[in-house]
Amino acid sequence: MQKIEVISPEENPILTISDKQxxxxxxxxxxxxxxxxxxxxxxxxxxxxxxxxQQKTIKFGESSKDKKELKHVASITTYNKxxxxxxxxxxxxxxxxxxxxxxxxxxxx
Numbered sequence: 001m002q003k004i005e006v007i008s009p010e011e012n013p014i015l016t017i018s019d020k021q022x023x024x025x026x027x028x029x030x031x032x033x034x035x036x037x038x039x040x041x042x043x044x045x046x047x048x049x050x051x052x053x054q055q056k057t058i059k060f061g062e063s064s065k066d067k068k069e070l071k072h073v074a075s076i077t078t079y080n081k082x083x084x085x086x087x088x089x090x091x092x093x094x095x096x097x098x099x100x101x102x103x104x105x106x107x108x109x
Contacts, residue, residue: 003053003070006108009046015108029104035095044079048108051075078105 004026006015017023053070077085082102086093097105 002055005051005053007049007051009048014048029101031098031101034098034101036097038083038094038096040079040083040085040094041081044081044083047078047080048105049075049077050105050108076105078102 002018002023004017004023005013006017008014017026051072052074054073056069056071073088075085075087077087082097082099084095084097084105086095
């Protein structure tokens with residue numbers, strides 16, 4: 001990941017994370033190996049969204065100068081409960097997440 005945009009439920013970007021160390025810290029704090037695939041409860045209310053961006057892959061014969069633009073690769077949608085949706089292209093996965101991950105994602109203002 002090269003950039004993460006934090007978007008409020010009102011669809012407004014509230015923060016952009018682009019510092020390499022901050023992005024790495026964000027990814028580590030997600031503790032993805034502790035996520036449990038489960039449907040989001042029907043009474044859950046959508047919270048923030050985290051849009052993940054990455055540079056396009058440089059293919060043989062292409063210059064890295066041509067690939068400076070960032071491409072949207074995935075989104076994480078949070079809820080008012082410890083669940084989230086992970087969207088990769090047109091595929092959505094729902095997860096129950098650890099309490100500390102829920103609190104970490106809820107802290108972004």
